Amino acid sequence: MIILLMLTPFLAGLSAFFIKEDARRRALLLAAAGGHFALTAAVLVARPEMAPCAWFALDPLGLLFLGVTSLLFLGASVYAVKYLSLEKRDPGEDSEEGFIFNNEPEAVFTGCLLLFLAAMTAVTASRHLGILWAAVEATTLLSAPLIYFHRHKRSLEATWKYLLICSVGIAMALMGNLFLGAAGLSSGVALDLESLLLKAPSLDPAWLKAAFLFLFVGYGTKMGLAPFHTWLPDAHSESPAVVSALLSGALLNCAFLGILRVAQVCSAAGLAGFTGDIMIFFGILSLMTAAFFILAQKDYKRMLAYSSIEHMGILSLGVGLGGGAVYGALLNAVSHSLTKAGLFFVSGLVLAAYRTKNISDVKGLIRRAPATGVLWLAGFFLITGTPPSGIFLGKFMILKAAVSGRHFAAAAAYLFFLAVVFAGMGRIFLEMTLGEAPVHKGAEKPFEASRQMLIPAAFFFACAIILGLYIPAWLNELITGAKVLIGGGL
Amino acid sequence: MTTLAELIIVAVILLNLSLAASGTLAACIRLAAAQGVIAALLPLLAGREVPPGTLVFCGAVILLKGAIFPWLLTRARIKANVSKDADPVIGYPASIILCLGAFAASSWLGARLPLPETARVAWIVPASLSTIFTGFLLLTTRTKAITQVLGYLVIENGIYIFGLALFVEQPLMVEMAILLDVFVAVFVMGITIFHISREFDHIDTAELSQLRDWHSGEAK
Numbered sequence: 001m002i003i004l005l006m007l008t009p010f011l012a013g014l015s016a017f018f019i020k021e022d023a024r025r026r027a028l029l030l031a032a033a034g035g036h037f038a039l040t041a042a043v044l045v046a047r048p049e050m051a052p053c054a055w056f057a058l059d060p061l062g063l064l065f066l067g068v069t070s071l072l073f074l075g076a077s078v079y080a081v082k083y084l085s086l087e088k089r090d091p092g093e094d095s096e097e098g099f100i101f102n103n104e105p106e107a108v109f110t111g112c113l114l115l116f117l118a119a120m121t122a123v124t125a126s127r128h129l130g131i132l133w134a135a136v137e138a139t140t141l142l143s144a145p146l147i148y149f150h151r152h153k154r155s156l157e158a159t160w161k162y163l164l165i166c167s168v169g170i171a172m173a174l175m176g177n178l179f180l181g182a183a184g185l186s187s188g189v190a191l192d193l194e195s196l197l198l199k200a201p202s203l204d205p206a207w208l209k210a211a212f213l214f215l216f217v218g219y220g221t222k223m224g225l226a227p228f229h230t231w232l233p234d235a236h237s238e239s240p241a242v243v244s245a246l247l248s249g250a251l252l253n254c255a256f257l258g259i260l261r262v263a264q265v266c267s268a269a270g271l272a273g274f275t276g277d278i279m280i281f282f283g284i285l286s287l288m289t290a291a292f293f294i295l296a297q298k299d300y301k302r303m304l305a306y307s308s309i310e311h312m313g314i315l316s317l318g319v320g321l322g323g324g325a326v327y328g329a330l331l332n333a334v335s336h337s338l339t340k341a342g343l344f345f346v347s348g349l350v351l352a353a354y355r356t357k358n359i360s361d362v363k364g365l366i367r368r369a370p371a372t373g374v375l376w377l378a379g380f381f382l383i384t385g386t387p388p389s390g391i392f393l394g395k396f397m398i399l400k401a402a403v404s405g406r407h408f409a410a411a412a413a414y415l416f417f418l419a420v421v422f423a424g425m426g427r428i429f430l431e432m433t434l435g436e437a438p439v440h441k442g443a444e445k446p447f448e449a450s451r452q453m454l455i456p457a458a459f460f461f462a463c464a465i466i467l468g469l470y471i472p473a474w475l476n477e478l479i480t481g482a483k484v485l486i487g488g489g490l
Numbered sequence: 491m492t493t494l495a496e497l498i499i500v501a502v503i504l505l506n507l508s509l510a511a512s513g514t515l516a517a518c519i520r521l522a523a524a525q526g527v528i529a530a531l532l533p534l535l536a537g538r539e540v541p542p543g544t545l546v547f548c549g550a551v552i553l554l555k556g557a558i559f560p561w562l563l564t565r566a567r568i569k570a571n572v573s574k575d576a577d578p579v580i581g582y583p584a585s586i587i588l589c590l591g592a593f594a595a596s597s598w599l600g601a602r603l604p605l606p607e608t609a610r611v612a613w614i615v616p617a618s619l620s621t622i623f624t625g626f627l628l629l630t631t632r633t634k635a636i637t638q639v640l641g642y643l644v645i646e647n648g649i650y651i652f653g654l655a656l657f658v659e660q661p662l663m664v665e666m667a668i669l670l671d672v673f674v675a676v677f678v679m680g681i682t683i684f685h686i687s688r689e690f691d692h693i694d695t696a697e698l699s700q701l702r703d704w705h706s707g708e709a710k
Contacts, residue, residue: 130664137671141678148685156689157698160682164638167675168629171645174668175622178653182605191664206603234701 060481173218241348279320286313328397335390390467526555
């Protein structure tokens with residue numbers, strides 16, 4: 001079943017390169033996304049037994065992230081089909097500098113999109129840290145062409161930075177994997193997760209600590225934790241909205257999963273205190289960085305990117321705190337993915353309506369494009385954790401755990417930066433949605449967003465709201481199972 | 491046999507120094523390739539029996555690092571029409587001194603992280619760490635896109651030295667998957683360099699600076 005999960009998008013991706021007709025290729029994209037989602041749902045229901053020492057198997061943690069990835073991809077493919085046909089109709093003029101550019105061939109884009117899904121599936125399902133590494137690196141390489149969909153200078157710069165920074169970061173993670181191998185050398189442990197967890201107490205602690213540091217820096221780079229986040233705002237702002245949504249909602253989680261796997265080993269080896277402190281520190285640092293950059297932000301897609309950095313910081317902080325905060329962090333991960341993907345979808349519509357990413361040039365969104373404006377505003381309330389929302393619940397659980405765990409300094413910093421982010425984002429969102437719509441180039445006629453592009457965002461937002469009111473039993477069981485794996489207790 | 495392996499370690503460290511000192515791109519490409527090939531010989535000389543799987547793997551590494559990568563990078567270099575990395579962020583003498591300093595620091599670190607008995611070659615950890623540092627040095631202080639890819643490759647060499655000399659028994663599949671990733675990475679980077687040189691008429695990454703948050707002066 002798991003093999004099928006990876007093969008479906010993989011084969012569909014390969015064949016997408018060779019299909020000449022657009023309509024057929026787009027149908028294939030939808031079919032593959034739907035098939036992947038159906039398979040994921042089947043795995044969720046059936047919960048197949050994990051074969052011992054298999055390279056690919058799904059534990060609750062992997063399943064949780066797989067579910068989110070699959071759902072996001074389904075939404076993204078619905079959005080992408082419409083987006084691609086619009087791009088085909090009027091390609092070309094750069095919205096900021098006005099030069100003409102070409103798009104990447106659509107076949108390449110679709111193919112890479114599907115292969116990207118296959119690689120992310122492999123990340124969530126792998127039980128061998130070497131395979132996990134290879135899959136994470138594959139996600140980087142397959143998503144680079146996606147960022148460079150609009151072939152112009154800025155997207156090229158973003159792609160280059162993304163490729164280089166992430167590849168080097170992930171090279172550090174490889175070194176970490178080898179250190180992990182060195183830690184287990186005397187007790188004869190290989191890199192498969194099961195035997196690592198089983199024999200964790202016999203691992204050499206000095207090497208294990210070094211391994212964690214390298215892996216944390218490596219996957220942290222990919223996840224966008226400050227100060228290794230520098231690629232993230234560029235890549236998210238220059239790539240098409242669909243790609244930003246997938247990068248932010250699915251890919252960052254996958255990188256986080258890499259860190260969680262090592263944290264699992266460390267906590268089994270009794271090093272939870274050591275890893276926790278590091279994760280708390282970098283979590284707060286990311287929150288701080290994101291807060292300040294959001295305050296001074298002039299570009300709304302970059303603002304969303306920094307908000308992702310903020311949320312990655314929250315995840316790291318939550319898992320670092322341990323106990324109940326782990327549940328909060330995982331709930332936050334799910335809700336953030338849904339909300340942020342929806343927001344990026346909407347940002348693509350805002351860009352289409354105003355043809356600019358400058359916050360100061362976007363005014364009166366709610367008049368000019370009512371549906372888009374309402375969603376944009378709803379997304380703001382959801383992402384900043386206004387109740388009822390899954391993000392609110394998650395953030396609150398983390399705060400509670402921080403206080404009851406006597407991490408007062410961390411709790412204070414956490415609250416302060418959340419407030420700064422709320423203020424910064426509130427100003428930006430309100431400025432954009434309210435007021436009179438300006439009359440400038442391209443903005444004369446009223447803008448009607450296609451329903452096909454609005455519905456995925458609306459659906460994701462609805463899910464995020466529901467998560468704040470009611471967590472279904474199966475999801476609760478999944479998150480609790482994942483929490484136990486990471487060492488958050490019952 | 492172990493002495494031969496140690497000789498290779500010395501060669502790797504010397505190659506680090508020459509990489510730090512060299513400004514001609516063609517020379518840099520050759521030096522990095524030489525380092526990759528020499529390092530790939532390590533597991534064959536570590537004084538143990540060599541299973542056939544490893545033999546295949548080492549062959550693949552030598553082919554990749556000794557032939558395919560240099561060819562790809564040379565092609566990119568000729569297309570982009572650059573021969574020198576003219577103005578690095580820090581000068582060449584300073585690079586060499588930094589490299590030496592890194593070696594000293596790596597030796598100190600290597601002494602604090604002793605390898606278990608099974609790995610017999612001395613100086614593996616310092617050599618590997620200082621190679622990684624050299625890679626970072628190339629990556630951060632050189633301004634041409636090709637030198638940055640070389641930096642990535644040198645980091646990869648450093649990791650490889652650690653990995654294979656340590657000989658964590660990994661299934662061949664995993665090693666091959668990792669190698670495939672490195673190959674595709676360099677390949678994709680090569681393609682990106684083509685695009686950069688076409689779009690910008692140069693491959694100075696220091697001038698790829700349009701995307702940032704605080705623009706100095708009058709820029710928007």
